[in-house]
Amino acid sequence: DQQVKQNSPSLSVQEGRISILNCDYTNSMFDYFLWYKKYPAEGPTFLISISSIKDKNEDGRFTVFLNKSAKHLSLHIVPSQPGDSAVYFCAAKGTNFGNEKLTFGTGTRLTIIP
Amino acid sequence: NAGVTQTPKFRILKIGQSMTLQCAQDMNHNYMYWYRQDPGMGLKLIYYSVGAGITDKGEVPNGYNVSRSTTEDFPLRLELAAPSQTSVYFCASNRAGARETQYFGPGTRLLVL
Numbered sequence: 001d002q003q004v005k006q007n008s009p010s011l012s013v014q015e016g017r018i019s020i021l022n023c024d025y026t027n028s029m030f031d032y033f034l035w036y037k038k039y040p041a042e043g044p045t046f047l048i049s050i051s052s053i054k055d056k057n058e059d060g061r062f063t064v065f066l067n068k069s070a071k072h073l074s075l076h077i078v079p080s081q082p083g084d085s086a087v088y089f090c091a092a093k094g095t096n097f098g099n100e101k102l103t104f105g106t107g108t109r110l111t112i113i114p
Numbered sequence: 115n116a117g118v119t120q121t122p123k124f125r126i127l128k129i130g131q132s133m134t135l136q137c138a139q140d141m142n143h144n145y146m147y148w149y150r151q152d153p154g155m156g157l158k159l160i161y162y163s164v165g166a167g168i169t170d171k172g173e174v175p176n177g178y179n180v181s182r183s184t185t186e187d188f189p190l191r192l193e194l195a196a197p198s199q200t201s202v203y204f205c206a207s208n209r210a211g212a213r214e215t216q217y218f219g220p221g222t223r224l225l226v227l
Contacts, residue, residue, distance in 0.1 A: 009154065032213060043118070043204050043218030044157070051213070089156060095212035100145050100164075101172070102216060104156035 003027045004092050006105035014113050019077040021108050023090030026071065030092040034102070035064060035075050038087045047088070048075070077110075085112045116140050118219035120205050126225045127195040135190040135222050137205030143217075144210045146188040147172075148180065150201040151221075157204060163188055164210075195226045 005024045013019045023033075031052040036044035050057040050064045050073065057064050063076045077084055090105040121136045139146065144165045149157040159172030163182040177199060179191040188207075192199060203222045208214040 004156070006156075034215075036218075041220070043206075043220050045218070046215045049213070049215070093212075100208060100210075100212070100214070100216075101147075101159060101162065102157075104149075104158075106154065106156040 001026075002106075003030075004090055004103050004105040006088075006090055006108050008108050009106070010109040010111070012111045012113055013080045015082060016079045019075075019080045019084065019110055019112070021075040021077075021088050021090075021110065023073045023075075023105055024071055025073075025092050027092070027094070027103070028071070029094040029096070030103070032093050032095050033064070033066060033073050034091045034093075035062075036089045036091060036104075038089065038107070044089060080110075080112045082112050082114055085110060118205055118207055118217050120203075120219035120222050122222060123220070124223045124225075126227060127192075128227060129195060129197065131195050132191070132193050133195070133224075135192070135203055135205075135224075137188045137190065137219060138186050139188075139205075139207040139217070140186065141207065141209075141217070142185060143207035144185070145208045145214075145216075146182065147206045147216065148178070148188070148190045149204045149206065150174065151204065152201050160190065160203075192224075197226050200224060200226045 034049040035047040038044040091102040147162040148160040161180040205219040206216040
């Protein structure tokens with residue numbers, strides 16, 4: 001049972017335009033969400049997070065939006081740059097569970113076209 | 115800080131062989147994790163540890179063992195390698211706290227033939 005879903009395996013975006021990556025979750029106990037970025041032959045690196053008490057969190061070119069009623073979050077990258085080409089993983093956890101375990105989606109490969 | 119380090123970077127094993135994947139962190143993190151990533155899939159949790167001497171199973175623990183004798187090290191043991199264990203393995207760690215970020219190592223690519 002895939003509790004965190006990224007339904008788009010890949011996405012291509014022109015440089016300078018907006019990239020929108022989507023993520024859906026099914027477990028209503030999840031209350032903290034993260035995006036990780038992964039380059040080939042490297043480990044994932046943390047990008048941005050959002051708590052369920054917020055609906056938006058912004059960090060420079062990156063903004064994450066959370067729609068709790070729809071159990072949906074999205075990552076917006078504006079403007080997109082060639083260095084943003086990577087695989088992006090959405091992850092979630094329930095902070096009331098008393099543990100730190102993350103549940104990951106399957107990832108979306110973003111390609112920025114110069 | 116070196117962060118999270120993993121050795122080896124790449125290994126080929128024959129079916130039935132055993133090996134230990136090494137993971138170390140120098141950030142004094144209590145929590146450590148082992149994940150595997152198969153092609154086109156997300157990261158699946160194999161085992162995790164909340165401190166020295168304490169380990170617990172994750173989502174896909176079969177065929178693996180772990181130990182945590184120190185805060186810094188969290189080795190993953192494969193006793194009888196099988197082709198299904200061909201994957202990329204990532205180690206991660208974080209400080210205690212519900213919203214603490216997990217930091218990942220560079221990964222070990224394992225091929226079982």
